[in-house]
Amino acid sequence: MSPRATPEHPVPGNAVCLDLRAPLHDPDGVVRAALDVPQPVGDRRFLVLDDADQLVAHQLLHERLSSHGPARIVCLAVGTPGQRSLRRSLTLRPPNAGVLWLLDDPDDDALRPLVDVLSGPEVFKAVLEALADVVHGVAVPAARVLEHDLTDEARARSWRQAVEGLAGPDVPAQAPAAKGAPAELAALLDESVPPSLADHAWLPAHGRAGGLLLTCEEALDDAVEGYTRVRGPAGFLTASGRSLDLPGDIERLADSLRRFRTAVADAFTAAGGSRLTAEHRGHLRDRGIELPEMPREISRAGIVPALRDHTYELIGRGLPLRSVAARLAALSTRTAPAGSAARLVRLDEICSSDEVNRIAAQHFFTAGGSRPVAAATTGVLALLAGLWPLVGWVLGPAVGVLAAVLAHLMQRRRPNRSPDGRFDGGGSTGTAPRLVGGLVGGAAGAAVGQALALPLWAGAVAATVAVAVVLTLALRDWTRAVDDWWARADPERAGTVLREIHQLVIRTAVHDWLFADVRHHCSDGAGAVARLLRSLATTADTYAYGTGREYAYDPGPGPTGPAPGGDAAWSWHDWDDSAGDDLWSETPGGPGLSEGPDGPDPRARKPASPGQVPPPRSGVDSPSPAWLERRHGDGGPALVDTLVADLVEGTVRILDGCWAGIERDPAHAGRPALDERLTELLDETRVRLERDVAASPPPGGATRRERPDAARLTGVAPDAVARLIADDDPDLAVPMCGPEHLRLLSHDPSSVRQVRFVPETMRRGATGDDIWRGTAEDVEWTGGGRHAGVLRLVPLRPDVVRIVRAEEAGAP
Numbered sequence: 001m002s003p004r005a006t007p008e009h010p011v012p013g014n015a016v017c018l019d020l021r022a023p024l025h026d027p028d029g030v031v032r033a034a035l036d037v038p039q040p041v042g043d044r045r046f047l048v049l050d051d052a053d054q055l056v057a058h059q060l061l062h063e064r065l066s067s068h069g070p071a072r073i074v075c076l077a078v079g080t081p082g083q084r085s086l087r088r089s090l091t092l093r094p095p096n097a098g099v100l101w102l103l104d105d106p107d108d109d110a111l112r113p114l115v116d117v118l119s120g121p122e123v124f125k126a127v128l129e130a131l132a133d134v135v136h137g138v139a140v141p142a143a144r145v146l147e148h149d150l151t152d153e154a155r156a157r158s159w160r161q162a163v164e165g166l167a168g169p170d171v172p173a174q175a176p177a178a179k180g181a182p183a184e185l186a187a188l189l190d191e192s193v194p195p196s197l198a199d200h201a202w203l204p205a206h207g208r209a210g211g212l213l214l215t216c217e218e219a220l221d222d223a224v225e226g227y228t229r230v231r232g233p234a235g236f237l238t239a240s241g242r243s244l245d246l247p248g249d250i251e252r253l254a255d256s257l258r259r260f261r262t263a264v265a266d267a268f269t270a271a272g273g274s275r276l277t278a279e280h281r282g283h284l285r286d287r288g289i290e291l292p293e294m295p296r297e298i299s300r301a302g303i304v305p306a307l308r309d310h311t312y313e314l315i316g317r318g319l320p321l322r323s324v325a326a327r328l329a330a331l332s333t334r335t336a337p338a339g340s341a342a343r344l345v346r347l348d349e350i351c352s353s354d355e356v357n358r359i360a361a362q363h364f365f366t367a368g369g370s371r372p373v374a375a376a377t378t379g380v381l382a383l384l385a386g387l388w389p390l391v392g393w394v395l396g397p398a399v400g401v402l403a404a405v406l407a408h409l410m411q412r413r414r415p416n417r418s419p420d421g422r423f424d425g426g427g428s429t430g431t432a433p434r435l436v437g438g439l440v441g442g443a444a445g446a447a448v449g450q451a452l453a454l455p456l457w458a459g460a461v462a463a464t465v466a467v468a469v470v471l472t473l474a475l476r477d478w479t480r481a482v483d484d485w486w487a488r489a490d491p492e493r494a495g496t497v498l499r500e501i502h503q504l505v506i507r508t509a510v511h512d513w514l515f516a517d518v519r520h521h522c523s524d525g526a527g528a529v530a531r532l533l534r535s536l537a538t539t540a541d542t543y544a545y546g547t548g549r550e551y552a553y554d555p556g557p558g559p560t561g562p563a564p565g566g567d568a569a570w571s572w573h574d575w576d577d578s579a580g581d582d583l584w585s586e587t588p589g590g591p592g593l594s595e596g597p598d599g600p601d602p603r604a605r606k607p608a609s610p611g612q613v614p615p616p617r618s619g620v621d622s623p624s625p626a627w628l629e630r631r632h633g634d635g636g637p638a639l640v641d642t643l644v645a646d647l648v649e650g651t652v653r654i655l656d657g658c659w660a661g662i663e664r665d666p667a668h669a670g671r672p673a674l675d676e677r678l679t680e681l682l683d684e685t686r687v688r689l690e691r692d693v694a695a696s697p698p699p700g701g702a703t704r705r706e707r708p709d710a711a712r713l714t715g716v717a718p719d720a721v722a723r724l725i726a727d728d729d730p731d732l733a734v735p736m737c738g739p740e741h742l743r744l745l746s747h748d749p750s751s752v753r754q755v756r757f758v759p760e761t762m763r764r765g766a767t768g769d770d771i772w773r774g775t776a777e778d779v780e781w782t783g784g785g786r787h788a789g790v791l792r793l794v795p796l797r798p799d800v801v802r803i804v805r806a807e808e809a810g811a812p
Contacts, residue, residue, distance in 0.1 A: 010037045011691070012699040014119040015045035020058055021078060022051055031064050044071040047119050052077035052086055052101060056804045059089040072128055073097040074118060079105055084744065086138060087804050098131025099138040103737035110625040113147060117787050122780040123757045130753035130793050136801040140745060142733035143627040145789035146724060148716045150693055154635040159689060162643035163544040166651065167537035168320020173330040184306035187298050188335045188515065188522055191507050194295040202506050207288025209267065212260035216498055219253035223491050230415045231482040233475055246415045247362065247423030250491045254360030257494050261351045263287060264501055268340040268347065271513060280513070291509055298515065303522045304663040311529055315648055325533035332526035337519040340512040343504060350500045363488045365414040365427030367481030368407060375433035377473065378403040379441030385466035386445025388459025393446040395463045399470055400438010406474035407431040415482055524666035532658060532674065536651060539675045543682050627734035633715030638708035639694065643685060646698045650681035695761040696784030710761040718762040721788040725756050725779060733792040746795040755780060758788040
């Protein structure tokens with residue numbers, strides 16, 4: 001028989017399985033390999049497959065299993081044709097050991113599910129306790145077991161979807177957002193200034209740039225103050241407005257702004273490197289920019305932990321590895337310092353030479369509006385003043401002359417002309433049209449007044465109103481004209497430019513100079529993590545698709561290792577419904593066979609080399625043993641999500657070991673060899689998918705999330721299991737012996753011991769609570785596995801089992 005009935009890779013928490021059946025070329029090696037499997041101190045458990053007629057001969061091998069401390073042993077003794085009695089050594093006596101005698105000489109296909117059931121910690125303990133109540137600690141098992149599993153198509157489909165869910169498709173990079181990012185990264189993304197630097201004097205007044213900034217602000221203040229004084233009645237009608245030099249103030253403002261911009265550009269160029277040095281600090285100080293010490297809100301040491309939290313937060317949101325990598329790559333690009341020289345483009349956008357020239361330009365001054373309208377308005381007012389009989393011949397034309405004088409005064413005191421005449425943008429106030437209109441209107445008004453012979457009081461009122469309106473309109477035209485000229489000149493725009501340049505200097509000082517090293521560290525670290533995630537995604541795709549199969553699994557040599565001549569062990573991924581040797585016995589002498597003393601041994605497996613994958617398992621099911629009923633589902637709604645969550649959790653554990661290297665040298669930390677670790681994770685997850693449809697949690701998982709119930713994983717309802725467990729009919733269990741062996745069994749029903757077992761995942765969920773109500777209380781709820789059912793341990797007649805002491809047995 002092939003020793004492939006025991007698993008090559010021990011399941012954490014399960015009993016360690018070893019096969020001592022003949023032919024066995026290195027029994028000591030098999031025992032050593034079993035002892036090397038880590039187990040908790042004081043809870044060492046072994047499930048031994050042995051030939052029933054070799055139990056005494058292998059006594060020393062059994063004793064060695066307790067050489068590292070007390071051990072509990074359940075021995076599956078496989079009978080031989082014609083065997084009617086059993087010789088057992090004292091080593092296999094209760095309460096720490098027991099024997100299950102399989103009289104019907106089962107093949108490996110029947111042994112595998114039995115080994116699976118017995119190796120579970122709950123069933124192992126229950127069976128061992130039951131054997132302690134059986135005479136001689138030896139019993140013949142009878143069983144009725146249901147197996148819930150997936151179809152080959154469902155398993156392949158779910159595995160493919162799980163790997164796709166882990167790796168994800170290639171996606172374009174997205175601009176990183178400061179919102180939701182850790183504070184250390186948000187400060188680099190939104191180019192904000194730390195609160196501790198809010199009051200820092202970046203451009204001290206005694207420095208070159210600060211002095212120019214102060215000069216600009218003073219010139220702007222002078223211009224604004226002059227404009228405020230000029231636009232009022234005092235600026236128009238009194239000599240105080242004549243002493244103001246608005247064009248000179250604006251010219252001084254433009255010149256100071258030009259020199260301030262040049263000083264800032266010079267500082268950006270002088271310290272334009274991507275890393276700030278002491279020499280750069282000196283250059284900046286010479287140009288009037290004072291840099292503080294590094295603020296407490298951000299430091300190089302906090303960047304990698306922030307990257308780790310951000311990466312895990314993105315992964316926790318369900319983003320696949322390539323999507324997370326794309327976002328981190330965008331973060332790397334965004335935080336990479338380009339140097340302050342790159343800010344010159346933005347400086348030119350804020351304050352270009354054209355902008356400065358526009359501020360310094362001379363603008364034409366225009367008052368009084370349309371000339372025909374001004375002439376007509378003045379003529380009407382003069383006509384109104386001329387209605388006073390006789391006196392109107394003087395007052396009418398006088399009002400026209402007054403309007404012309406006021407227009408001429410606007411021309412003389414226009415704000416775009418310096419007192420000394422250095423700057424003069426020119427102007428037009430409509431003096432001549434007002435004079436002509438006033439004279440004509442005044443003469444016409446005097447003629448009308450003479451003809452109408454109006455009363456004296458009417459003429460006086462008309463003349464007073466005309467003079468008042470002329471003065472009012474002149475003041476209005478002056479204010480409007482000054483405001484229009486000021487708006488076109490727009491020297492206050494320089495204030496906005498100064499503030500924007502100042503803010504640009506602060507952002508540059510913080511992010512291009514102070515934070516240069518931190519930004520380098522963040523950019524390199526984010527790029528390293530992005531490369532890691534892309535590499536892991538590529539490895540996952542290669543694992544799933546690189547061999548041309550829908551999914552592939554190559555566990556390599558396990559803890560027990562392939563022994564010379566055919567002592568290779570079976571692996572969980574081979575525990576299926578296909579023929580026992582389909583995976584590696586296609587042709588004699590072909591790949592996967594080892595040479596034994598008598599030629600090629602079909603039981604021996606050649607260790608797989610890297611990249612080599614066993615052929616897909618056969619789709620033809622081998623006959624199930626009579627005591628086993630197989631139910632295959634198409635996969636439940638939670639299966640893929642559970643597999644993806646397990647893979648993501650394992651990937652996070654892999655990344656946990658990379659952050660120290662990223663912190664130490666992020667520029668070269670993106671290429672460690674993680675393929676092997678990810679392959680191990682994929683192997684382990686695939687093993688659990690094969691073993692119990694991922695119902696058991698991954699080993700070493702830090703997140704203790706609740707596993708879905710079995711129905712949501714397999715798509716098979718647990719109703720049949722509930723009925724089986726609730727049924728007390730002993731005839732349901734099928735004895736593992738032939739009819740000719742029944743006379744060897746005890747016929748005392750009270751001596752039979754029974755173990756009921758059901759995976760915990762089968763009773764979870766709302767539906768499960770209802771269907772399990774009323775079941776037996778002695779059910780062993782197992783932590784994993786895909787089998788549920790009943791084991792009955794039938795004792796043998798006392799004379800069938802013989803206890804042999806060591807001195808009777810002789811040397812093995």
